[in-house]
Amino acid sequence: MTVKLSLGTLAALPAGVAKPRYERGRLSPGILHFGVGNFHRSHQAVYLDELFNAGIGHDWALVGAGVFEGERPNRDKLIEQDWLTTVVEQDEDHIGARVTGAMVDFIMPGDTAAIIGRLADPAIRIVSLTITEGGYFIDPASGHFDPTHPGIVTDAANIASPKTVFGLILAGLMRRRTAGIVHFTVMSCDNIPHNGRVTADGVIGLARLVDDELADWVAQTVAFPNSMVDRITPATTDRERAILAEDFGVEDNWPVFCEPFRQWVLEDHFTAGRPPLEQAGVQFVTDVAPYELMKIRILNGGHAAIAYPAGLMDIHFVHEAMQENLVRDFLAKVEHEEIIPTVPPVPDTSLEDYYQLIEKRFSNPKIGDTVRRLCLDGSNRQPKFIIPTIVDRLKAGKCIAGLALESALWCRYCFGTTDSGTAIEPNDPNWDRMQATAKAARSDPAAWLAMEDIYGEVGQSAIFSAAFAAALRNLWANGARETLRRYLSNP
Structure with missing residues (x-):
């Protein structure tokens, strides 16, 4: 028999499920969060839940805010259970479930007036974001904010009735400024290089289109701390809901399954105070950049390296990809020969130990992370996770054979069929463009590299172009398995 999750049933949950040790009614909001998804609920919300369990920071509860209509179904799932979430951590040696209660409200998607009103509330001292790479209006080729994007122009x-997250943030700041209320800190928790600076560029760039003096005020007074966040958290399916019900006796509309590992490195730069998150394991530093670069290149770049060959081989789960020696050995070779050498030293960290940890995490058979999730949104992810490494290798005159093969594998994946001929469903916001370009690249590999907004100067490199073309031709002639086998046989 299962217990349906809600505040009223917390006491009835099975003994093996950890529950909040604080009274939800005593929490008050301090953070408004855009992008209430699985990662946020397995990461930031868990850190806050641990803080609240220790009897600390009860005035820093979370309020979710929805921008897109597509967020409404998940909001409906959460409101049914009083905003509670069951977080299940598991690997080969451990499985545990806990109910978290750090969120106390979730403003309806599209309710602009309510969101701006809450942003103007002096109690809200931090606005946090997990809106994914595509939500920052970045021109992929330059890496800078794109002020010509239609959403930004609109x-x-x-600005009194904005639709984008940056527009809502700016409207909230403007209202606080007019009312003489101390401005909130804007804290990105997305996997983007220099995410604080990128967020600042977006908000300030939008403000510049509205009024130069407003833009100068935002630049001079609002804090945008950089952060590095990490926890592998796959999407929730009926599989996860069934496991939770069968193994723990809990019925949750939208549980989160994740690995036990988590990390949050954060600059201590806040203008209106912050919760004492260091007491929950957050590492506060003066410079996030070394940790961020390590994670983006070794982990996120590593995910890309295994994703596309596994996708072409019809492998479903990430841990199954790691059980395929060709994929695992490809990851190890491209990491050690091409990616890790571009990562500068990180304080108190062994890069080899970090890689070994990454390999173990990718191999976790319990969380059910899918290859398709790793393949998602390459047009936004590749310019951040792979192409900068290629740039550094080319500038240093070093080998780029493995990275060229990774790029060719992505191109081949975007063609839209696996090596077995199985159709690949659209898996990128720009899928139509990517597929059309991949089809053109089958006979003319240069067509793929001609996407300047993605490849920039890399696409103009004769060395990279030749390596990419050779890899792509090999993939079409021999398939992913044989192409990997030939790559791995070369010293």
Whole structure:
């Protein structure tokens, strides 16, 4: 028999499920969060839940805010259970479930007036974001904010009724400024290099379109701390809901399954105070950049390296990809020969130990992370996780054979069929463009590299172009398995 999750049933949950040790009614909001998804609920919300369990920081509870209509179904799932979430951590040696209660409200997607009103509330001292790479309006080729994006142009013309996250943030800051309320800190928790700076560029760039003096005020007074966040958290399916019900006796509309490992490195730069997150394991530093670069290149770049060959081989789960020697050995070779050498030293960290940890995490058979999730949104992810490494290797005159093969594997994946001929469903916001370009690249590999907004100067490199073309031709002639086998046989 299962217990349906809600505040009223907390006491009835099975003994093996950890429950909040604080009274939810005593929490008050201090953080408004855009992008209430699985990662946020397995990461930031868990850190806050641990803090609250220790009897600390009860005035820093979370309020979710929805921007897109597609967020409504998940909001409906959460409101049914009083905003509670069951977080299940598991690996080969451990499985445990806990109910977290750090969220106390979730503003309806599209309710602009309510969101701006809450942003103007002096109690809200931090606005945090997990809106994914595509939500920052970054021009992939330059890496800078794109002020010509239609959503930004529309918000600039009607900042009193914005539609984008940056527009809402700016509207909230403007209202606080007018009312003389101390401005909130804007804290990105997305996997983007220099995420604080990128967020600042977006908010300030939008403000510049509205009023130069407003933009100068934001630049001079609002804090945008950089952060590095890490926890592998796959999407929730009926599989996860069934495991939770069968193994723990809990019925949760939207549980989160994740690995036990988590990390949060954060700059201590806040203008209106912050919760004492160091007491829950957050590492506060003066410079996040070394940790961020290590994670983005070794972990996120590593995910890309295993994703596309596994996708072409019809492998479903990430741990199954790691059980395939060709994929695992490809990851190890490209990491050790091409990726890790571009990562500068990180304080108190062994890069080899970090890689070994990454390999173990990728191999975790319990969390059910899918290859398709890793393949998602390559048009936004590759310019951040792979192409900068290629740039560094080319500038240093070093080998790029493995990275060229990774890029060719991505191109081949975007063609839309696996090596067995199975159709690949659209898996990128720009899928139509990516598929059309991949089809053109089958006979003319240069067509793929001609996407300047993605490849920039890399696409103009004769060395990279030749390596990419050779790899892509090999993939079409021999398939992913044989192409990997030939790559791995070369010293």
